[in-house]
Amino acid sequence: MASWAVVYSPLQFSCLKTPLRCRSAWAKLDLVSRFPHYAYYQSALGLPILSAPDQPSIRGASDQVATSVDIVTDQVYQQCLSPDCSATFDVGEVHTACPKCGSLLDVLYDWDRNEVPDSLRWFEKKWSRRNEPLCRSGVWRFSELLPFAPPEKIVTIGEGQTPLIATDGVARYVGTNPGTLFLEYEGMNPSGSFKDNGMTAAFTHAHMIGAKRAACASTGNTSASLALYCCSSKLMQAVIFIGSGKISYGKLSQALDYGALTIQIAGDFDDAMHRVQQVSKQLGIYLVNSVNPFRLEGQKTIMYRVLESLDWQVPDWIVVPGGNLGNSSAFGKAFHELHALGLIDRIPRLAVINAAGANTLNSLYNGHNLRWNGGRPDNSIINRYYAELDAASSKADTIASAIEINRPVNLMKCLRALDWCDGVVREVTDQQMLDAKAQVGANGLGCEPASAASVAGAKLLREEGVIAPSDRVVCILTGHQLKDPTATVAYHTTDQEEFNRVLGKRGVSRAAFANRAVKVENDLNEIVQAIQLNS
Ligand code: F0G
Numbered sequence: 001m002a003s004w005a006v007v008y009s010p011l012q013f014s015c016l017k018t019p020l021r022c023r024s025a026w027a028k029l030d031l032v033s034r035f036p037h038y039a040y041y042q043s044a045l046g047l048p049i050l051s052a053p054d055q056p057s058i059r060g061a062s063d064q065v066a067t068s069v070d071i072v073t074d075q076v077y078q079q080c081l082s083p084d085c086s087a088t089f090d091v092g093e094v095h096t097a098c099p100k101c102g103s104l105l106d107v108l109y110d111w112d113r114n115e116v117p118d119s120l121r122w123f124e125k126k127w128s129r130r131n132e133p134l135c136r137s138g139v140w141r142f143s144e145l146l147p148f149a150p151p152e153k154i155v156t157i158g159e160g161q162t163p164l165i166a167t168d169g170v171a172r173y174v175g176t177n178p179g180t181l182f183l184e185y186e187g188m189n190p191s192g193s194f195k196d197n198g199m200t201a202a203f204t205h206a207h208m209i210g211a212k213r214a215a216c217a218s219t220g221n222t223s224a225s226l227a228l229y230c231c232s233s234k235l236m237q238a239v240i241f242i243g244s245g246k247i248s249y250g251k252l253s254q255a256l257d258y259g260a261l262t263i264q265i266a267g268d269f270d271d272a273m274h275r276v277q278q279v280s281k282q283l284g285i286y287l288v289n290s291v292n293p294f295r296l297e298g299q300k301t302i303m304y305r306v307l308e309s310l311d312w313q314v315p316d317w318i319v320v321p322g323g324n325l326g327n328s329s330a331f332g333k334a335f336h337e338l339h340a341l342g343l344i345d346r347i348p349r350l351a352v353i354n355a356a357g358a359n360t361l362n363s364l365y366n367g368h369n370l371r372w373n374g375g376r377p378d379n380s381i382i383n384r385y386y387a388e389l390d391a392a393s394s395k396a397d398t399i400a401s402a403i404e405i406n407r408p409v410n411l412m413k414c415l416r417a418l419d420w421c422d423g424v425v426r427e428v429t430d431q432q433m434l435d436a437k438a439q440v441g442a443n444g445l446g447c448e449p450a451s452a453a454s455v456a457g458a459k460l461l462r463e464e465g466v467i468a469p470s471d472r473v474v475c476i477l478t479g480h481q482l483k484d485p486t487a488t489v490a491y492h493t494t495d496q497e498e499f500n501r502v503l504g505k506r507g508v509s510r511a512a513f514a515n516r517a518v519k520v521e522n523d524l525n526e527i528v529q530a531i532q533l534n535s
Contacts, residue, residue: 005157005233006133075113076148078105081412083375091148094209096291104412105293107148114147120312120343139200139301146297153208155233159196162188164309169443175462177469183445184306187480194478195225201298202288203229211286215239217272219402220251221479226288227258239285241272248401248484268395270407290326291409299330306474315348316471321453321478322352322361323403325414332417350421353428353457357398360406362427372419399430399487399506402450402479430506432456434491438513446481
């Protein structure tokens, strides 16, 4: 079967093994001894116990179950987030919630058995080996910091080649000093959003356990990413759930082009998320939404690349849009682990920015003072809040369709990240997002509306004095400009009706940074005149 995604063979990996403490323990163990529960979980997923011929290392797994469990649990395992439960599970198990108490799960490592470099500079060794896909990938070149996958099961499509760009134009807009404002341009990923960082990790795990179908609910970017990994690797079929009319054409077109089975349901993202969890359980389909803890392992690497681009110096602020809260959760875990490993000496502050029309986190965090509280947040606050949303039939509503989410599945992990990172939460209006987006575009980058929440949020925090003018601030641009051209064109249009139709109903009343097309007759003189007048 033709495919261009790279699925590693052990032979290829051998060139990655360096003398420097590079996961020697892993290299000695074969797949079956590391992942003894394959057979069981293949059957739980409704898959044949005997693996496909192209996965010979899985064969016979059932023979090995009793012998090697301790090796697995010692090196890498999944653990329930709740301190009152803390149940642990094998890395070969597929869960999107703790089967005992329903909380989210983490992927955790015994770092003593997964030797890590002494310094982040060690990763620079991989720069000269960019011809090797696992060194080129912006996710897997940091594999020592997410060592859950046997290298021969890693599926990479060259994700994470994303630059961190200093832009003084945006710094001026935000109100920080020249040289202090950086944009992490995640729109440069193969599917055009940060999702590929997490998808390569979840997809790799799905491949490890032998899944043949993978599903997600999506506001568009997760589905585009999943569809791309499926069609480029030919390893799985993508089944995507989207809310009818809730996805931009740029994103929908990707899923369709990449051949995903696209289930359009009458409802919004929250409804789609609810359904996909039910359906994937019933049909044994592997779920890749960010409730999947392996997704977040991949998304940690966005922060490693930020540090790499800053010559391993820690910035003062990371500012990120908040939707399902996977990124913020992953970033918190990345910094917490790096700090615990002694690889950074301080943790940057985290700012999570909601859209005002989808502001559950902001309402709970600032309005109701909900906190992580050592893993025991006051759940009654959350339950009450959701009951009120239901009673009022309140639905998320923002031009930033990517973050049009009222029930963020990673709320708990995000609260923990905010605790670890001395974080803050804010909300910004659609007007603020679109103005910030126009500034990002005018300064040569470009992003979709949701991404601009980070820049709008940084500006707000600067105005409040929370961010100082001299602070080094990294805003995450989560998705590419071309994902949602409708919003961009409506902002710049001269057609008042179009403006009102797309933006007016969202409370956007002006376009301070619009670059309006000049309309002229098809006449040489008029064209020349128009250019002279406007240049
Ligand atoms: N920005 C973009 C462009 C997104 O697509 C998303 C999420 C977010 C921000 C929010 O990130 O969930 O980590 O807080 N999009 C998901 C999707 C929901 O289905 O594509 P988060």
